[in-house]
Amino acid sequence: MSAGNRSAKRLKLTPWCTVGPYFAVCVTTELCIPQLAGPEIKGERVKLICSVFDRNGACVPDTLIEIWQADADGKYNHPADRQTKSIDAAFRGFGRQITDASGACEIETIKPGRVPGPRGALQAPHLEVGVFTRGVLKRLATRIYFAGDAANSECPVLALVPKSRRATLMAQPVAGQPGTWRHEIHLSGPIETVFFEV
Amino acid sequence: MGRASKSERDSRNSTIVVPYRRIDPRSQPPYLYPPYRLTISRAPRKPLIVLPHTLSEVTGPVFGHEEVGETDNDLTRQHAGEPLGERITVSGRVLDGDGRPVPNALIEIWQCNAAGRYRHRIDQHHAPLDPNFTGAGRTLTDAQGNYHFVTIKPGPYPWENHPNAWRPSHIHFSLYGTAFATRLVTQMYFPGDPLMPFDPIFNSVRDERARQRTIAKFDLNRTEPGWALAFRYDIVVRGQEATPFERRK
Numbered sequence: 001m002s003a004g005n006r007s008a009k010r011l012k013l014t015p016w017c018t019v020g021p022y023f024a025v026c027v028t029t030e031l032c033i034p035q036l037a038g039p040e041i042k043g044e045r046v047k048l049i050c051s052v053f054d055r056n057g058a059c060v061p062d063t064l065i066e067i068w069q070a071d072a073d074g075k076y077n078h079p080a081d082r083q084t085k086s087i088d089a090a091f092r093g094f095g096r097q098i099t100d101a102s103g104a105c106e107i108e109t110i111k112p113g114r115v116p117g118p119r120g121a122l123q124a125p126h127l128e129v130g131v132f133t134r135g136v137l138k139r140l141a142t143r144i145y146f147a148g149d150a151a152n153s154e155c156p157v158l159a160l161v162p163k164s165r166r167a168t169l170m171a172q173p174v175a176g177q178p179g180t181w182r183h184e185i186h187l188s189g190p191i192e193t194v195f196f197e198v
Numbered sequence: 199m200g201r202a203s204k205s206e207r208d209s210r211n212s213t214i215v216v217p218y219r220r221i222d223p224r225s226q227p228p229y230l231y232p233p234y235r236l237t238i239s240r241a242p243r244k245p246l247i248v249l250p251h252t253l254s255e256v257t258g259p260v261f262g263h264e265e266v267g268e269t270d271n272d273l274t275r276q277h278a279g280e281p282l283g284e285r286i287t288v289s290g291r292v293l294d295g296d297g298r299p300v301p302n303a304l305i306e307i308w309q310c311n312a313a314g315r316y317r318h319r320i321d322q323h324h325a326p327l328d329p330n331f332t333g334a335g336r337t338l339t340d341a342q343g344n345y346h347f348v349t350i351k352p353g354p355y356p357w358e359n360h361p362n363a364w365r366p367s368h369i370h371f372s373l374y375g376t377a378f379a380t381r382l383v384t385q386m387y388f389p390g391d392p393l394m395p396f397d398p399i400f401n402s403v404r405d406e407r408a409r410q411r412t413i414a415k416f417d418l419n420r421t422e423p424g425w426a427l428a429f430r431y432d433i434v435v436r437g438q439e440a441t442p443f444e445r446r447k
Binding site: 012021023024027056070077078092094115123134192196198 | 250
């Protein structure tokens with residue numbers, strides 16, 4: 001079958017639309033997953049404090065932050081990950097939390113291992129992140145890396161990001177609080193976070 | 199090529215990624231759409247960086263039946279009494295761009311009550327809450343991609359975007375699909391709603407045909423006589439590129 005025939009048959013996608021202001025009706029407290037990894041999960045503990053800001057630097061409450069990540073060995077709990085590594089089956093790798101009145105939320109997880117990227121080159125440890133809020137008509141996709149990780153300099157995905165903007169993807173360690181990281185997401189403005197077309 | 203050792207081949211095969219098809223931007227709203235005022239302070243202005251799909255994007259959370267309770271897909275049975283309003287069913291299929299059903303997809307919906315009020319602390323609309331209606335539901339698609347909800351028709355409500363702004367009746371839909379790349383959040387509208395032409399959120403999808411795909415169809419054949427009207431709403435998420443095997447042919 002020719003490529004032309006295939007595309008003629010294709011169904012058109014359903015358009016995105018904003019989550020609007022009231023999605024917390026759906027993602028109630030009991031359906032939030034702020035803790036991705038309990039004590040039984042292998043890996044370096046990470047407490048991530050994530051804050052969201054708009055173009056004017058104002059904080060953005062009622063924002064859903066979604067996290068998807070690999071386990072400590074760099075394996076995703078998903079059938080499309082066919083790496084021969086053994087899997088930490090108790091670790092799902094999925095979390096979501098809503099920012100509070102100060103535009104911040106806390107997520108507890110583990111630092112993921114390295115996963116292969118384009119042409120097999122290893123990526124640096126990272127979280128896949130989705131940002132959803134009113135005034136945002138479709139998901140903003142970004143990543144969170146860990147500042148100071150030696151692998152950052154050789155990550156094939158970070159290499160696609162202009163050097164001057166890479167810092168917007170880096171969570172920073174909080175001084176005096178080992179394992180605690182702070183990350184700011186700027187939806188717009190002079191220090192706009194890097195967002196990806198996925 | 200033929201000289202690669204078995205372990206090299208295994209390693210290469212285990213990291214093969216079948217990417218999802220790129221999304222045609224005409225089928226989607228832009229981030230910046232000034233008639234929807236809040237996009238002005240919240241839309242990114244710098245170009246997005248195109249991310250080649252890696253294992254991180256072609257995987258995503260997997261959901262199972264333990265996620266959903268017995269009354270989760272029936273928003274009229276979640277309280278002691280029945281909610282007020284026009285009882286309806288909303289059902290359809292989740293398909294990918296090649297028409298293949300997407301099974302085990304978690305669908306979450308949320309909506310206001312028949313009077314146009316959300317059960318949410320920041321909704322100050324002067325309309326009554328309904329003690330028998332929360333407005334949230336969830337379900338998993340079956341092996342053929344089918345889903346089914348029972349609910350009441352949500353009312354329109356005023357909002358602050360511009361003078362005399364009203365949202366048309368709508369139900370929010372959130373889907374995870376099979377991967378990080380297939381995430382979709384959308385709104386379903388009702389056919390014939392007179393508010394749609396005036397709604398900047400509905401109109402943020404600039405392509406007329408794409409916009410029509412967010413409107414449910416009234417389905418007389420599925421109505422349950424004497425009990426509920428029926429609406430059909432099929433959802434199409436991204437499909438994957440041809441697998442390496444298909445490409446070789």
